[in-house]
Amino acid sequence: MKKENDSWMLTFCDLLMLLLTFFVLLYSMSSIYPEYLKMLKKSFLRTTIWGIGGLSATEMREIREVMLILKSLKFVSSGTPYKKALKENEYKKLEEILGHDVWIRSxxxxxxxxxxxxxxxxxxxxxxxxxxxPVLEKIAKVINFTICPISIEGHTDDRPIHTPKYPSNWELSLFRASSVLKYFIDKKINPSRFSIGGYAHTRPLYPNNSEKNRAKNRRVEIVFWR
Known part of the structure; x- marks a missing residue:
């Protein structure tokens, strides 16, 4: 009778040792970094064959593009010629993703x-x-992939408003910021990450001397802080 080859035992033992080492490592990490492991577990649970958290490849590409634009504008000095070229190029990308009435500024x-x-x-x-x-939903997905504090700011032009609901531009700008905040909270984003403000006409981007400039000053800004 032919004696069986026991060489497979060596490979099997090696595998068991690797598994044991892996679980010991996990246990030690769980004692030191419980929150990290919790986040890691959550990210694995959200991963599907369609992408992270069920996002499509197109959605992931769009999120990546917006986040790269945000990062590039934060860390490039505004006085450099590269900054201007960068902004022109990135604005084109952003317009494709979010639309021509949305832009990013450092x-x-x-x-x-x-x-x-x-x-x-x-x-x-x-x-x-x-x-x-749909555009706000894309922004919500971007926010979900960041950990920075975020403020939502409402701004108006210099023309006064006086209605029963909004006695002045202060109320209007604040309520507009609140509406955007409520949308993000409804999307299950942690409310503690947000702050809001309504600034009426006090922080214009352009002089309020034309309809075009006034339209640009009437805005809501979603600010990603470092």
Missing amino acids: RQGGASIVFKSDVLFDSGKAELKKECL
Whole structure:
């Protein structure tokens, strides 16, 4: 009778040792980094064959593009010629993803995604238009892939408003920022990451001397802070 070859035992033992080492490592990490492991587990549970968290390849590409734009604008000095070329190139990409009435601007300590108010709201109102929801959904997905603090700012032009609901531009700008915040909270984003502000006409990007400039000053900014 032919004696069986026991060489497979060596490979099997090696495999068992590797598994034992792996589980010991996991146990030691769980004692030191419980929150990290919790996040890791969550990310694995969200991963599907379609991408992270069920996102399609197109959605992942769009999120990556927006995040790269945000990062590049935060860390490139505004005085360099490269900055201008970068902005022109990135604005084209952003327009393809979000639309031509949305842009990104760098600011001290971070970068903003800027929406013209006309994209989000009807004149004199603070209820989100249905047409803007797909764009806000893309922004919500970008936010989910960041860990930085975020502020939402409402801004108006210099023309006064006086209605029963909004006695002045202060109320209107704040309620508009609140509407955007509520949308993100409804998307299950942690509310503690957000702050909001309404600045009325006090922080214009351009002089309020033409309809074109006023339209740009009426805006909501979603600020990603470093």
